[in-house]
Amino acid sequence: xxxxxxxxxxxxxFSAFRHFxxxxxQQMTVRDALNSALDEEMSADPKVFLMGEEVGEYQGAYKISxxxxxxxxxxxxxxxxxxxxxxxxxxVGAAYYGLxxxxxxxxxxxxxxxxxxxxxxxxKSNYMSAGQISVPxxxxxxxxxxxxxxxxxxxxxASWYGSCPGLKVLAPYSSEDARGxxxxxxxxxxxxxxxxxxxxxxESFPVSAEVLDSSxxxxxxxxxxxxxxxxxxxxxxxxMVGYALKAAEILAKEGxxxxxxxxxxxxxxxxxxxxxxVRKTNRLVTVEEGFPQHGVxxxxxxxxxxxxxGYLDAPVERIAGADVPMPYAANLxxxxxxxxxDIVRAAKRACHRSVPMAAxx
Amino acid sequence: MALSRxxxxxxxxxxxIPSILSSLRxxxxxxxxxxxxxxxxxxxxxxxxxxxxxxxxxxxELMSFFRDMVLMRRMEIxxxxxxxxxxxxxxxxxxxxxxxxxxxxxxxINSKDCVITAYRDHCTFLCRGGTLIExxxxxxxxxxxxxxxxxxxxxxxxxxxGFYGGxxxxxxxxxxxxxxxxxxxYSKDPNVTFSLYGDGAANxxxxxxxxxxxxxxxxxxxxxxENNHYGMxxxxxxxxxxxxxxxxxxxxxxxxxxxxxxxxxxxxxxFAKEHALKNxxxxxxxxxxxxxxxxxxxxxxTYRTRDEISGVRQERDPIERVRKLVLAHDxxxxxELKDIEKEARKEVDEAIAKAxxxxxxxxxDLYTNVYVKGLGVEAFGPDRKEVKATLP
Numbered sequence: 001x002x003x004x005x006x007x008x009x010x011x012x013x014f015s016a017f018r019h020f021x022x023x024x025x026q027q028m029t030v031r032d033a034l035n036s037a038l039d040e041e042m043s044a045d046p047k048v049f050l051m052g053e054e055v056g057e058y059q060g061a062y063k064i065s066x067x068x069x070x071x072x073x074x075x076x077x078x079x080x081x082x083x084x085x086x087x088x089x090x091x092v093g094a095a096y097y098g099l100x101x102x103x104x105x106x107x108x109x110x111x112x113x114x115x116x117x118x119x120x121x122x123x124k125s126n127y128m129s130a131g132q133i134s135v136p137x138x139x140x141x142x143x144x145x146x147x148x149x150x151x152x153x154x155x156x157x158a159s160w161y162g163s164c165p166g167l168k169v170l171a172p173y174s175s176e177d178a179r180g181x182x183x184x185x186x187x188x189x190x191x192x193x194x195x196x197x198x199x200x201x202x203e204s205f206p207v208s209a210e211v212l213d214s215s216x217x218x219x220x221x222x223x224x225x226x227x228x229x230x231x232x233x234x235x236x237x238x239x240m241v242g243y244a245l246k247a248a249e250i251l252a253k254e255g256x257x258x259x260x261x262x263x264x265x266x267x268x269x270x271x272x273x274x275x276x277x278v279r280k281t282n283r284l285v286t287v288e289e290g291f292p293q294h295g296v297x298x299x300x301x302x303x304x305x306x307x308x309x310g311y312l313d314a315p316v317e318r319i320a321g322a323d324v325p326m327p328y329a330a331n332l333x334x335x336x337x338x339x340x341x342d343i344v345r346a347a348k349r350a351c352h353r354s355v356p357m358a359a360x361x
Numbered sequence: 362m363a364l365s366r367x368x369x370x371x372x373x374x375x376x377x378i379p380s381i382l383s384s385l386r387x388x389x390x391x392x393x394x395x396x397x398x399x400x401x402x403x404x405x406x407x408x409x410x411x412x413x414x415x416x417x418x419x420x421x422e423l424m425s426f427f428r429d430m431v432l433m434r435r436m437e438i439x440x441x442x443x444x445x446x447x448x449x450x451x452x453x454x455x456x457x458x459x460x461x462x463x464x465x466x467x468x469x470i471n472s473k474d475c476v477i478t479a480y481r482d483h484c485t486f487l488c489r490g491g492t493l494i495e496x497x498x499x500x501x502x503x504x505x506x507x508x509x510x511x512x513x514x515x516x517x518x519x520x521x522x523g524f525y526g527g528x529x530x531x532x533x534x535x536x537x538x539x540x541x542x543x544x545x546x547y548s549k550d551p552n553v554t555f556s557l558y559g560d561g562a563a564n565x566x567x568x569x570x571x572x573x574x575x576x577x578x579x580x581x582x583x584x585x586x587e588n589n590h591y592g593m594x595x596x597x598x599x600x601x602x603x604x605x606x607x608x609x610x611x612x613x614x615x616x617x618x619x620x621x622x623x624x625x626x627x628x629x630x631x632f633a634k635e636h637a638l639k640n641x642x643x644x645x646x647x648x649x650x651x652x653x654x655x656x657x658x659x660x661x662x663t664y665r666t667r668d669e670i671s672g673v674r675q676e677r678d679p680i681e682r683v684r685k686l687v688l689a690h691d692x693x694x695x696x697e698l699k700d701i702e703k704e705a706r707k708e709v710d711e712a713i714a715k716a717x718x719x720x721x722x723x724x725x726d727l728y729t730n731v732y733v734k735g736l737g738v739e740a741f742g743p744d745r746k747e748v749k750a751t752l753p
Contacts, residue, residue, distance in 0.1 A: 049547070075547065078578070086536050086570025093540015096525050097475070099547055120530050121537055128516040130509035131730045133525065165731050165740070189733035221736050268738040306745070 025206035033175035033207070034064045034196070037182040038102065040214040042072055045100060048186055051078040051091060052104025052141075061106050062142065062201055088114030088139075092121045095137040095191075102186060105141035108157045108195065122191040123166030138185045140194035143171070144238065144289050145337055147199060151325035156290025158237065161193040162266040162299070168220055169266040171195045173241040175205040177264055180218030188220060195266070197238045223270035225277070229259035232283040232347045235274060235300055237263040240287045240338065247343035256351055266296060274300060275308045282313040283350040289337055292320035317346040393419040396690060400625035401682070407607050409614035409643065412632040416624040420692045422468065426623050427683045427698065430460040432705045433484040434680060436493060437653070439709050440483065440500060444657045448717075449500045452529075453514045454481040455653040458621075461679035462587055462647045463488045465626025466555060469634060473550060477525040477538040478557035480515035481587075481651075485557070490522030493712035494719075503719035510722045511730070532565030534558060535584060539571040539642075542582035553581040553637045555630070561592020563606045575642035576613055582642040583633045584610070587620065593655040594664040607646035614640075620647030621677040650677065728752060 028036075042048045049072075054061045056069040056079040069077040080087040084105065091103040105111045111118065118139060125133045144156035161169045168190055172178040178196070185192040210216060226241060227248050236244040241262045248258040259277050263270065278284050284304050286297030301316040322336040397415050404411040437457040443449045456463070459481070466476070467488040478485050483496055491507055499506025500514055507517050508527075517527040525541060528534040538556025545552045562568065563586050575582040586606040590597050597604040607615030614636070618629040629645050636643055650673045654661025661670070687693050728740050728750035735752025742748030 081570070081573060081577070083567075083570035083573065085567040086539075086574055089533060089536025089567060090540040090543055090571060090574060093477075093525075093537035093542075094544045094547070095540070096537065097541050097544025097548075099544050116530055116533060117536070121528070121533055125526075126733060127730045128508060128512045129518040129520075129526070129730075130511050131733075132508070132518045132520045134733045136733075168732070219736075221738055268736060271739075 025208055026212065027204040028175040028207045028212075029202055029204050030172070030175050030178045030196075031062070031064060031201040033178035033205075034182055034201075035066055035068075036212075037179045037186075038065065038068060039071070041183055041186040042068065042076060044214070045186075047098065048100045048102065049076040049078065049094075050102045050104065051080055051087060053080055053082055053106050055079060055104050060104075062198060064196075064201070065104070084110050084113035085117065088117040089121060091137055092117050092135060095122070095135045096125070096133055100136050100138075100186065102138045102140060105139065107146075107153055107198075108141050108143040109153050109155050111139065111141070111157065118161070118167070118191070118193070119164055123164050125166075126190070127166060134189055135191045136189045138182075138188075138192045138194055140182070140185070141196060142198040142201075143195035144197060145321070145326060145333075148328060148330065148333065149326075150328045154326035156288070156321070157193075158195055158266045158288065158290055159295045159299070161195075162269070162296060163294075164267075167191055167193055167267060169193045169195065170220065171237040171263065171266055173200070173238055173262050173264070175207050176211045177218065177224075177262070179207070179211055180216055181220070181264060183217045184220050187217065192220075195238065200239055200242075203242075218264070221265045221268040221270060223264055223273040224262045225259060225273070226262045227258070227260040229257040229281065231257045231281055232285060232350050233259045233261060233274070233277040233281045234285045234287060234343065234347060235261045235263060235297075236287040237266065237296070238289070240289055243338065243340050244287055244343055246340050247347065250340070250344050251347055254348075254353075256347060256353075258347055263296075269299065269303070271303050271307065275304060278304050278308050279311045282311055283347075284312070285317040285319060285343065285346045285350055287319045287338060287343055289321050291323060292318055293323070295320055314350045314352065317350050319343055319346050393421045395419050396423070398624055398686065400628065401619050401622045402625075404625070404629065405607070405617040407610075407615035407617075407644075408612070409616070409636070411616060412628050416628045418624060418627075420690070423683060423687055423690075423692060426464055426468070427680065427687060428701050428705070429464050429488070430623070430680045430683065431702050432493075432708065433457070433460045433463070433487060435702075435705045435709045436487070436496065437483065439713060440497075441653065441657065443497070443500065443713070449514065449657075450502070451513055452480065453500070453657040454655065455657070456481050456484040456651065458652040458673070458678075459587060459589060459649045460484060461623040461626050461682075462557075462585075462620050462649055465623040466585070466630045468623075468627040469630035470553070470555070472521070472523045473552045474634065475523045475525055475538070475541040475545070475552070475554040476557070477528070477534045477541060477554065479528050479531060479534050479559065479562065481559075482515065482517050482527045486517040486519060486524055486527070489519050489524035491517065491519050491524070493709060494715050497713050497716035498719045501716055501719075502721060503716060504722045504726070505716065505719040509726065511726065532558065532562040532567050535562070535565070535568045536571035538584075539575045539580060539582045542575065542580040542637075542642075543578070546578075546580055551638065553583055553634050555583045555585050555633075557585045557587055559592060560586060560588040560590060560597045560604065560606060561595070561600065563588075563609065564601055572610055572613055572642060572644075579641040581637040583630075583637050584613075584642065584644045586644065586646045587649055588646055589649050589651045591651075591655070591664065594659065596664065605646075607644050610642070610644040613642050613644055615644040615646065617646045617648065620649030621673075621679045622682060623679055725750070
């Protein structure tokens with residue numbers, strides 16, 4: 001086991017980033033982005049604390065909280081027993097008192113054990129108390145499909161939490177997103193669901209000096225146009241943004257200019273950016289890994305039909321996970337989640353280009 | 362402190378209170394006399410040494426107990442009538458019979474200690490500094506209610522008084538209360554949190570999850586089981602393999618208390634606060650009783666006999682117990698006590714009249730307080746093309 005760890009090459013520590021020149025962009029993994037954001041926010045505000053399973057001595061199940069226990073001590077980085085309902089309720093109660101908890105779910109699948117506290121104790125309290133009891137809490141952790149983890153560990157909760165008034169729901173893609181949105185979430189006075197992605201943790205993205213600054217913050221509720229285009233709008237969040245960008249490259253070679261929108265925020269949803277884009281391109285493809293029925297894509301499609309119907313030149317298209325519990329076998333798993341070719345195909349359909357169905361998976 | 366409680370928190374513009382006070386002063390209790398009174402029964406302890414049965418109190422404290430409980434009793438009975446008159450809608454869970462728990466607890470703590478309970482919260486809210494007008498306005502869904510009409514019977518809060526609700530989901534308030542205790546310890550405040558729950562909630566898994574963490578992390582959390590022996594229509598022996606709730610904390614100490622004896626409650630809560638600040642969580646089981654059914658839609662007599670209910674009223678009523686004490690110690694006369702009861706009735710009636718004059722919330726209030734920071738986002742009404750609001 002130890003041998004395997006030593007095999008993993010030197011991972012850049014946060015301190016390595018202090019040596020940069022302003023002209024070249026530094027690379028940073030999403031993991032380090034989240035770690036540095038947590039570190040900076042805990043340093044800036046003594047009311048911020050982290051609790052969850054294995055966040056302390058284990059350094060984080062996915063090493064997101066590495067080094068934080070050593071730096072801030074066991075009073076601010078708390079290892080909890082495996083009791084989601086209990087420790088989530090405790091986190092919400094601490095937020096009632098005025099602290100700023102960051103509650104980590106090892107995956108959001110386990111948040112279902114605590115969902116009553118997220119919805120009924122956190123999301124609704126400010127409203128039910130007419131503003132007396134605010135809940136400045138962040139619930140974070142990996143969401144959605146990973147690799148080969150099976151049906152109970154692959155559920156996407158974006159649309160579940162995204163439908164609930166009183167919650168804010170964020171889904172970062174890049175390291176810049178991870179830093180800026182996590183900082184915004186911790187500073188926000190309302191309960192925030194922060195949906196990370198396990199497979200993105202190890203991916204590196206370029207980050208500018210501005211992003212690395214400890215005051216960096218992204219606005220909640222604003223999507224980002226990752227790639228400008230004029231023929232079709234593709235919306236995506238989290239890992240699917242990467243797929244959408246790759247699809248856009250393929251489409252570009254075939255003369256279709258795709259505009260890729262990284263939602264960043266599931267609730268509030270940036271309807272104005274999405275609609276402005278569709279009014280420009282006249283075509284929409286929504287992409288998500290989660291289940292299609294009542295999903296994020298369903299909401300986006302409806303929003304566009306309601307607000308920009310006259311601008312649509314083609315029916316709206318949805319790409320989503322297959323309507324089945326996630327299978328384990330690698331070939332079935334591949335069939336259960338969107339692939340880049342699915343996005344390409346849907347974009348072509350929206351552009352009235354007929355495409356033969358792929359012969360093999 | 363005890364004397365001032367007669368006039369506040371039950372704000373009243375009526376001048377009868379001072380006159381009753383002055384008539385009391387006429388008798389030879391111009392200064393507070395300390396009394397030592399034995400609780401009705403001794404405490405039963407689990408994993409700890411029980412506190413003494415002898416409780417120190419004062420004449421004015423006893424009078425304030427009487428007055429507070431009488432006011433609460435009147436308030437709950439009035440709520441019953443308002444509900445039947447359809448001025449209160451939805452759920453309404455009444456506390457009459459259980460007054461001694463709220464009042465006795467309040468006597469042992471201050472406003473920096475936190476209290477959290479479930480939905481049978483009207484009297485607890487009052488003890489933590491709420492007013493009758495806020496209660497009745499909220500029950501009738503008016504803007505002068507403590508939650509501006511947006512919460513209802515189950516969602517009373519008073520943060521400045523250390524009262525954190527008012528919760529509708531059975532058992533949820535327990536981890537929330539442990540979280541408050543966590544906040545107190547984290548902030549180094551020398552205070553504790555009382556999380557109240559019923560015998561119905563006592564079997565909830567999250568109770569044991571929260572208690573485990575409270576004990577591991579040494580949190581100043583006190584779990585108080587208000588055992589009124591019925592979880593809605595289910596008697597305790599039908600829902601708990603072990604209805605000895607004070608023992609269910611296992612490693613956590615527990616105390617069984619006569620919840621109809623306000624002095625016993627006060628003693629137990631005082632003991633619990635000292636204990637929790639030094640040694641972490643413990644459980645108090647208050648043996649109490651509710652005269653009403655679970656809620657206004659439950660007559661309360663299909664699963665209990667009328668004899669049982671009237672028996673408790675005869676033998677154990679918390680107000681009668683204090684009345685007997687006051688009379689036995691010559692603190693006030695029968696007439697003076699009757700006057701206090703009349704006064705309470707008047708105060709309640711006036712508060713209801715005032716509350717009825719309060720307006721319903723503005724339609725625009727539908728969209729306020731969804732978030733602390735709404736980010737200027739749109740929220741839609743049922744017809745999103747007709748009504749939308751910008752969240753501030």
